[in-house]
Amino acid sequence: xSAETKEVTTAVExxxxxxxxxxxxxxxxxxxxxxxxxxxxxxxxxxGCGCRGGVCGxxxxxxxxxxxxxxxxxxxxxxxxxxxxxxxxxPFYPAIRATYNFHELEGKPEEIFELYPELFRxxxxxxxxxxxxxxxxxxxxxxxxxxxxxxxxAKISFDCIQCGLCASRCYGEMPQYHIxxxxxRLAGAYLxxxxxxxxxxxxxxxxxxxxxxxxxxxxxxxxxxxxxxxERELEPATAGEDWAPKDSTxx
Amino acid sequence: MxxxxxxxxxxxxxxxxxxxxxxxxxxxxxxxxxxxDRWNCCGAVYSLAxxxxxxxxxxxxxxxxxxxxxxxTVITLCSMCYNTLARANELMKTDEEKRKTxxxxxxxxxxxxxxxxxxxLFDYLRDDYGWDKLKEKIKKPLDGLKVGPYYGxxxxxxxxxxxxRPDSPxxxxxxxxxxxxxVSNFPLATQCCGTYQAIGNPDAATKISYEILTDAVAHxxxxxxxxxxxxxxxxxxxxxxxxxxxxxxxxxxxxxFTQLLAVALGLPAEDCHFELNRESAVNLLKEKSYI
Numbered sequence: 195x196s197a198e199t200k201e202v203t204t205a206v207e208x209x210x211x212x213x214x215x216x217x218x219x220x221x222x223x224x225x226x227x228x229x230x231x232x233x234x235x236x237x238x239x240x241x242g243c244g245c246r247g248g249v250c251g252x253x254x255x256x257x258x259x260x261x262x263x264x265x266x267x268x269x270x271x272x273x274x275x276x277x278x279x280x281x282x283x284x285p286f287y288p289a290i291r292a293t294y295n296f297h298e299l300e301g302k303p304e305e306i307f308e309l310y311p312e313l314f315r316x317x318x319x320x321x322x323x324x325x326x327x328x329x330x331x332x333x334x335x336x337x338x339x340x341x342x343x344x345x346x347x348a349k350i351s352f353d354c355i356q357c358g359l360c361a362s363r364c365y366g367e368m369p370q371y372h373i374x375x376x377x378x379r380l381a382g383a384y385l386x387x388x389x390x391x392x393x394x395x396x397x398x399x400x401x402x403x404x405x406x407x408x409x410x411x412x413x414x415x416x417x418x419x420x421x422x423x424x425e426r427e428l429e430p431a432t433a434g435e436d437w438a439p440k441d442s443t444x445x
Numbered sequence: 446m447x448x449x450x451x452x453x454x455x456x457x458x459x460x461x462x463x464x465x466x467x468x469x470x471x472x473x474x475x476x477x478x479x480x481x482d483r484w485n486c487c488g489a490v491y492s493l494a495x496x497x498x499x500x501x502x503x504x505x506x507x508x509x510x511x512x513x514x515x516x517x518t519v520i521t522l523c524s525m526c527y528n529t530l531a532r533a534n535e536l537m538k539t540d541e542e543k544r545k546t547x548x549x550x551x552x553x554x555x556x557x558x559x560x561x562x563x564x565x566l567f568d569y570l571r572d573d574y575g576w577d578k579l580k581e582k583i584k585k586p587l588d589g590l591k592v593g594p595y596y597g598x599x600x601x602x603x604x605x606x607x608x609x610r611p612d613s614p615x616x617x618x619x620x621x622x623x624x625x626x627x628v629s630n631f632p633l634a635t636q637c638c639g640t641y642q643a644i645g646n647p648d649a650a651t652k653i654s655y656e657i658l659t660d661a662v663a664h665x666x667x668x669x670x671x672x673x674x675x676x677x678x679x680x681x682x683x684x685x686x687x688x689x690x691x692x693x694x695x696x697x698x699x700x701x702f703t704q705l706l707a708v709a710l711g712l713p714a715e716d717c718h719f720e721l722n723r724e725s726a727v728n729l730l731k732e733k734s735y736i
Contacts, residue, residue, distance in 0.1 A: 304459055311550040318503035324553060337485035341454035367497065 222275055228255050229270035231373040232283075240332070242285030248272040254327060256280035256362075267327050267359055277411030287358035289369030301384030310373045313339055315366025322360035322370055328353045332370050334358045339377060347374060348381035360392030407444055448518040449511040449561075450478035453526035454486050460523070460674035460701075460717035466600030467522045467703035469564060469716035474582055476574065478520055487529040490641075498547055504533035505547055509554050511561045518562045520569055522703065524673040528599035531606035533565040565600065566703070567616055567672070568608045578683045579623055585735055586625025586712035592705070593629045593656070594618055597639045599678045611635070620702065621670065624709040627668035633657045638679040651687050654679045658697050662732075667731060668698040670705055677701070681723055698726035710736050 197363065206224035213231060220235040244250035253270035260278045270283060292309035299305050307313065313336065322332035335350040349376035360370040398404075412424065427439045438445070456464035471478055484507050492500035511519045512538060521527040537544050538559030548556045564572075570579055594617035601611040609616040614635065618628045636657055637652030657680060661669055673675060681699035688694045704717045714736040719727040730736045 229692065316486065316503075317488070318506050319499060320502075320506070320551070333485065334483060340486045341452075341507050343459040433647075 201296065210383060211275065212297070213275050213278070216281070216282050224275065224277070225306060226275055227271055228251055228257075228268065228273050228281060231239055231275045232270065238335040242283050244273045249355055251357035251388065252285055254284045254287075254357040254359050255281050256284050265325065265363075267358070269326050269327050272327075276403070284359065287357055287362045289361040289372055290431050291369065291372040291412070294376075296379065299384075301344060301380040303339070303344060306339060306344065306373065306376060306380070306403050308421055309376065309430040312366060312368040313373060315368055318342065319365045321363040321365060325359045325363045327357060327359065328355055330360075332374075335374055335377070336368075336370060339373065344377050345381045348385075351378060447477035447479050447516070448520055449516040449575045450516055451487070451507060451511075451519050451521050451526060451530065452478045452480060453521065455525040455674040458524060460721070462529060462676065462721040463522055463677075463701040465672060466701060466707040466712075468716040469712050470528060470703055470706045470710055471566075472573065473707075474579070476520075476569070479514070479600075479642070481507070481514070481519075482504060483510055486704045487533075489529060491526050491529045491532045492497075496648065498543060501533050501536060501543075501547060501595060502551065504530045504558055505537060506551065508534055508537070508556065508559075508696065509551070511558060511559050512555070518564060518569075519562070519674070520564050520566060522566055522672070524599045525675060527563065527565040527586055527612060528602075528606060528730050529734045533601075534559050534563050535605050536562065546603070549626050553691050563606075564610055565672070567600070567620065570620065571616060574589060576619060578625055583623065583709050585709055587621075587705060587709055587733075587735060588625050589735060590622050590626045590729075590735070591629050591659035591665055591667045592626045592636060592700075593631050593664065593669045594621055595638075595661070595671040595680065596635045596669065597673050598635070598640075601635055617670070622707070624705055626643075627703065629661065629664050631661045631664035631666060633660040638676045640675055640679070643675075643679055643683070647686070650679050650692070651683060651690055654683050655687050655694055656693050658684070658695055662695050664699060666697070666698060668726070670700050670702050672702050681726075684723065696723075700726055 197320065206223065210221040213222055215232055215235060215237070220231070222231040222234050227236060228240075233239070241303055242253055244252035247398050248269050248271060251269070255270045255273065257266050257268070258264070259266065259276065259278045289391055294309055316333070316336045318333055318337070320333045322336070323330070323334070326332055330353050335347040338346040338350060354371055354374055356371045356375065358371060361368070364370065411419070420427045427441065429437060429439070446467060452464055466624060485503055487507055488500055488503040491723050508519070516714060519530065521530060537557055539548070542668065544671040570576070596614060596617055601607045601614055604611055608614070617628065621628050633656060637653070638657065642650040658669070669680060671680065677699060684694065684696065704719070704722070708714070714727075727736075
């Protein structure tokens, strides 16, 4: 076919593929995410939809593909539809969160063991890690906690968005993501090294180190404020670690 | 070639004194071990139900981690971890049908067929390192320390994974002799300490622990050596409760075998974390001027 005879069309026709939402078949454009496909099919989200950016954990989806025994999961806002997929949204999964007064805790492993004794029901089946839409090695952080390594558990679980899918698959019926949240809280508050220079800086602020500068800024009119801002000394993009501004009054 | 080291959960918290003394001793002996970078709880108790394969997953997964590293041997210190890993390994080696089921279940891992050798530090010292070589390394023989070797259950039972003859073992005795200690044999050395009765029926655990301790003392032991954190819980830490419940209950210093090894190798007491033992344990060593 020559270039002259080829018809040029500007409108792009979406290819429609069949998907099954809670068992009912819909034809949806193949380029949509699951979330948009569900909306395309006529559903309206009241819950189970949050940031639409893959970080809030509200739109967990569980699906299967034809001829495949595996359970697949994803965030509806991030996962593109596939032909013949059977899916359902799982925006919430019941999981008991222990009650504690955080300031009475000290960051000891035994505190987690007492609040979440079901931790020891883990049989290392790894169903939790397999189902995690964020690829968190859930079983590995559960293992770390069982041996009392809270900091390691906090590191491994860092990407957790608390969607709850791990809890839905747990053989030991534990709420992994709540336990991991406690681990991260304890690690952050009690177990990671403190930024000692922050204390000095806070003391400086309390001691009035910046009062004069702030007062002079507050006394400026708008034009003066603008020109002061525009004429400020900028750190060059190529500056090394030893770079310092000419005016070091407030350093 | 260095070998994998599987610590087990308790050795990272309550039984740190077992781990630190063992690692220091192995380093001194030139035994190079690498802790697995990924490992999970072995399950602590090997499931006896024939079709309960879900509880075999955990130890097999750990053995797969060893295989992944390209190591052919994994060394353990806790006798319960040893027992669980070794029995799971036996199953994977010998039972084709269950092996297939387990491998299919763990479809995210490589297949495993028992390629790794599971050892306890005891049989490693005997079979790989050698008693004679160990003897040469002893700097502070524990002369005059009368120690009862407490085996407990899991080093010797069942026979498929036993380190020694279950009916008349001698590996612990030989080890203590090399350290220079005087071995006090006692009949209840292979009797169960009560294990998890400590939770459901603590009085039963107290009673049986009392029997074991008094038996050891009656046969001349002034201290007990053992290999398992749960045995230590029942025979060591439980002595406080025992004294409240039973009049005349003895005070018996209890050590992990690796602590006595570290002391005999002349390593600093800090390596042994004696603050996690009974106070009498560190006192006896000081009294005898070993530390």
